[in-house]
Amino acid sequence: MLARLTSGIGSRWKQTAADKMVLRSCWKSRHKSSRRTVNPGLAALLCFCATQFVCAAGQVDEAKKYVIQKDAEFDVTYNGTVTHDNQTIYAFNHTISRNKTEGVRVTVDVLQQSLESPILFVVRQKQAVMSFQVPLNLRGLYQRQYPYKHVGRTLCQPPTRAASETQYFFVDVSTLSSQGTNYQLRVSRVESFTLQTDKRFTFSASPSQPQYFKYVFPDGVDTVIVKVDSDMNFPCSVMSIQDIQCPVYDLDNNVAFIGMYQTMTKKGAITVQRKDFPSNSFYVVVVVKTEDEACGGPLRLYPLRPDELIDAGNRSKVLDVLVSRAISSDTYVMGVLFCLGIFLSLYLLTLLVACVENKRMNRRRELLQIPADLSPAEKGKTPASPYEYGSFADTGSTLGSEPVTDSVASTDNNYGYMERSLDSIARSRQESLSSVEEEDYDTLDDIDSDKNIVRTKKYLSVADLSRKDKRVLSKKYQIYFWNIATIAVFYALPVIQLVITYQTAVNITGNQDLCYYNFLCAHPLGALSAFNNIFSNLGYVMLGLLFLLIVLQREIVHKQALDRNDLNALECGIPKHFGLYYAMGTALMMEGLLSACYHVCPNYTNFQFDTSFMYMIAGLCMLKLYQKRHPDINASAYTAYACLAAVIFFSVIGVVFGRGNTVFWIVFSVIHILATLLLSTQLYYMGRWRLDSGILRRIVYVIYTDCIRQCSGPMYIDRMVLLVMGNIVNWSLAAYGLIQRPNDFASYLLAIAICNLLLYFAFYIIMKLRSGERIKCLPLVCILFTAVVWGFALYFFFQGLSTWQKTPAESREHNRNCILLSFFDDHDIWHFLSSIAMFGSFLVLLTMDDDLDSVQRDKIFVF
Template identity: 80%
Template sequence: MLTRRVSELSDFRVSYRRIECRWFCCVETWHWIKTIVQKDAEFDANYNDMVTSENQTIYAFNHTISRNKTEGVRVSVDVLSNKSESPILFVVRQKQGVLSFQVPLILRGLYQRKYPYYDVGRTLCQPPTRAASETQYFFVDVSTLSSQGTNYQLRVSRVESFTLQNSASLHHHPNLSFFSPSLTVSIQCPIYDLDNNVAFIGMYQTMTKKGAITVQRKDFPSNSFYVVVVVKTEDEACGGPLRFYPLRPDQLIDAGNRSKALDVMVSPAINLEAYVMGMLFCLGIFFSFYLLTLLCVCLERRRNVFLNPADMSPAETGNPATIISSSADNGSTMSSEAITDSATSTDNNYGYMERSLESVARSRQESLSSIEEDDYDTLDDIHSDKNIVRTKKFLYVADLARKDKRILSKKYQIYFWNIATIAVFYALPVVQLVITYQTVVNVTGNQDICYYNFLCAHPLGALSAFNNILSNLGYVMLGLLFLLIVLKRDLAQNRALERHDVNALECGIPKHFGLFYAMGTALMMEGLLSACYHVCPNYTNFQFDTSFMYMIAGLCMLKLYQKRHPDINASAYTAYACLAAVIFFSVLGVVFGRDNTAFWIVFSVIHILATLLLSTQLYYMGRWRLNAGIMRRIVYVIYTDCIRQCSGPMYIDRMVLLVMGNIVNWSLAAYGLIQRPNDFASYLLAIAICNLLLYFAFYIIMKLRSGERIKCLALVCILFTAVVWGFALYFFFQGLSTWQKTPAESREHNRDCILLSFFDDHDIWHFLSSIAMFGSFLVLLTMDDDLDTVQRDKIYVF
């Protein structure tokens, strides 16, 4: 046999091949004579001996074990001299297993740095027995290859308080005597109690101050398990500070005195009744919204039947967000509320006289422009040249609702079909990936992969935190309810158009429901993908939880813009392409955004440029072109409007909105560039939400400034949604876990359940945010119901 030493090489490869020998060879045998001494040993006695390469000592122990009682045996060794020589090998032979370790015990830390330990203790797993009581033997063999004598001390003792009872607290010292805020806690059988093998079996997790592991009976058929606590060799594993170390990773480093005291408490998990109550509570909350909607539909129908019982038809019944039209004798229709208003008042909030049914058709033929005509309105080509229409100082919805309704309806239906297609192709690989994550956690037992709130993580089957998944049911159920409400409105609108209802044809905001269908679908997908994310939450799959949040924010802004600009709203392809770019940057930010100056500079520049381009698009109603002459036109506008005559902006309202929007976005870009938040996905979501809130506030203010009013139902939805959002954000910012830190640091934020012993703060965020999103959608659906009887040439564009 040829032995060759390889040293001081960074990489090497060992090759071998099979060689058949067809001759006999003589083998010289060396006999190494060693003195073997066996001693009968006792528990709790100190044995101070010396071992060399010439002798081997065997300590024989016997103890009585009981089938109904579990005891622990601790083997403690301390090397007293010659610590620089060859290590001492200790082999513990039991009835059904062998445990071996060397002293000094060399453990490796980060970057393969070596830490020697000369005072080592190992805990033995009790062998199983079928007898009620049985005496078993085990042996401790001590040997070394050192030619010089090495003194050591051996002590074998029974571990006191080895068995943990339910709801019992134990002041426990770890297997190795060293101090650190970083620990590894493991649930296992048999026992692996070293830093380099504690992860070999069972479930394990790192911790600093707090940790929790839920043990399921199915994982331990013997109805018993061992709780092993091992102090880490370095603090960096748990997010501690980096210390100074020698450059050579193979150099031994003195770990010092590292020890930690902790309390281990075993308490019973929740029973089946808690699971049932949690599921019934979740279903009951969201089914109540279905019942409330049905009740409102019945009350609305009863109200309309009472007001006009002769003309009320079952096909015209609405939902809580529906204005129901009633047929008049002359073939024209108007809402029951308008009839009531016209009977009690001759003047309404819009500053013009309420029109009679006969005057509606006549006024439709007389004028489709504003009553305040200017030079542009007298041109002959006003109906064909959109440049002239869109550059009027005062625009009305009739000016931007000239396209064929069937064409626009098909255009906006593409939003729904596209998001449905995106949802299918996006969700399938996500589901497959999170199933893989959960399988890896269950097979390896590594609970550092997923960032749960371990103090309130209730497993069910293969799922580790079923409660976090169940609480997302609200997004799906309320998204489906919103789709049903939109469908009801869509059917009512189609019936009105089929009977040539003048109000449906010429009054109110043009009703296109494609974006509403897309919003409801996005809400349902948010629930599905949020549930997938909470199967195993970590930084690599956080975009699953936020992707459709970007979709929802973008679709809401598009819907707000579409209300007053139906002809010039963005197409589905352009909108989804922009949202895809946002999600693309979200992924890049998660992967490369941490302390990457180049990425933040590029993103901030793109953010500011996109804000300027969008501002220009909104201000000029799309009547500008991005080409080689853009700079010349900008300079010309600045010269003529600012330097030559210093005139103010032509569209003051739009300018105010865009100036505020640019201030907000530039501030967010500066914050990101300076602070560089670790959670880039949440930062990007904050940008979207800030822009949505700004536009919504502008819409409400301009609506009230224009003399319009907000009906009771819409006002109730606004107030209710605002209150729910406030409570939802409170629970969101509780921060029960965070993948921006190490798993051990994340567990410091874990908290107990606060609702039914089943749901935590983040689950309540899921409940409230789903309700708040549903309420926000209802606000968008009902906020312009007051205009259903107002002609479009009287409704301002802003």
């Protein structure tokens, strides 16, 4: 057994000439001991010890022969050759101070063009080990490899508690190549390793030579903005903010492991708070990427094999880094107070105007010697119109050849104003307050038989299209409010949950590319990264609430007038239905809430949060304009919201699949044109055109009889003018979309809605003036003021501080500094002005027909 043990040891031992002599003597002593009285086990043990001694001695000799350690110095270039038979260790020492930080940088070059195996460099230092190979093969898209033979790395700085301490580190150079490989090694100090506040520093970086610097928060500074700029778009680079620890992740394949980071081309900015770094300091790391696809640059040709090496080329980039102080807490307070002050002042202005208007009405009653608590009906007097309505021909209109008289405008004797007794008015009021079902729209006995006849009159009055029961219509239009309130609840809750998840992901992962902020003016507060962009949406909510209060006050006054059987409220003016106004105010408030949610983390996947209620606001405003003169035949809430849902659906589909997709643009353009034609037909024939399977046959018949056989002009010229202009505008927009195919489909769709709204509003104003009506002072001021505010708002909107249609790095090229109180940027000002402009637009819709409040409805024309 002992013989087998010793023979096994001998077989595993690499024998040299000297070793064989030792073994031979051991075996001889063993055989001799076996013939004598010496214990054979003891002889075997002595032999085993001898062999171990020989092995250790051989390893020492081998170490002395193949491992070379050199004392090295800083700023000296060392040339060496390495093979698999030798290894070189360079020993460095340097003195570090607790009050002074300086970096240490290792630079390596390999001189051969082709290598059998890479050279491995291992830097051993206190509390850290860093290793890299040369050539350094960095991977890009599709696992493509890019070799770099010139590598430069900065060593991390372990903290020291002593005032001064000498630290040692070693650079080991080795390879598995049997051929000698020449290299150059240089270790130098980085004098400008610590960044200074408000002092710009210029440096260069490449994928194999990343750079990072240290910044220490000065006393009294809690938040700073780190800005990195470059005159070069490409190569694409990454800036990262990391805590003071080892190792520092400064390569393209690991820079996203810790800290905050973002891709950049020309601009990059990250706001850093002291509370996130316990050491009151951090590293600013800049890495140049191996490829540019992350920044929207062109992709290179794909290699035949994923592991094929591609020439890295020259990807050096010159950059500037600047660390500046962020705004103070006083600036936050000033920004918040300024925002609140603007909108509270509008509350006060509205209250002042209401008081002045109420005082003016009281003076008017006193001048007319009419007690304020009595209505004209109670005095037995007929309210006088401030002006006489003539025919269209009298106002210079060319829309018709026949003059329109009062008798023509009032064909139904049941609506004769002077022939109605007070008893009949009170009785009809009681009947309108009776319990009726929502479906019972046509409550008059003759409405089913003569509604088509009434609508075919050449000139209609509002009385002709307000024959349905007031209670039923009020309930019908209240559905708009309740539906949009329900939509708001079910829409807002998942939106809030989603954006909280986005913000949490940004805070945890540190990936600043998830959200498209204006990083040069993004002021964090708590967990929110851009508090100013969120808070500036407060105007939509406050002014939407103010509009709801104004509408509520008007509704209360109107109900009080109805309770007094006031003839002005019963038989004069545009019929008062407030459901759509409540829906508009709610939509404005929801626009503010959802826009704030969108700006928590604006990106490609949640764009619809910011635009959905804009479509609804535009649609509700058009419906309200149409309802003013067509209260009986306006669309129901269910139909209107179904159409708006289809618009939002196309918005999402267009953004996701519409970019450069020819099929989508053809389909959308065809649907757009067909919808315009169908809506035009419905509006022209006052809802009497049925949309069923026989529509094509009827269209052909109308074209044949009216255009070919008789060649007669349109019966309703005013409507035809509007619809022709509307079709021209919409067909032009459809052609533009089909030819240009804009990337921002959501804004394109919103532009279609706004153009149609403006067109209809302009037509309404023109027809109102041509009909002999006038615009009172208050709505006129609102129109002029709103137009000016809209102009300034659109100017700031088109500044384009960020865009999710591009990559995050390209979006940051549009970032700009704050321009208002060092707290708000251009987009925040757009929020301020657009909320005020929308509020003014709502007031215009609410007050533009106040001049008709004392005019009989059978003398108010429909257009």
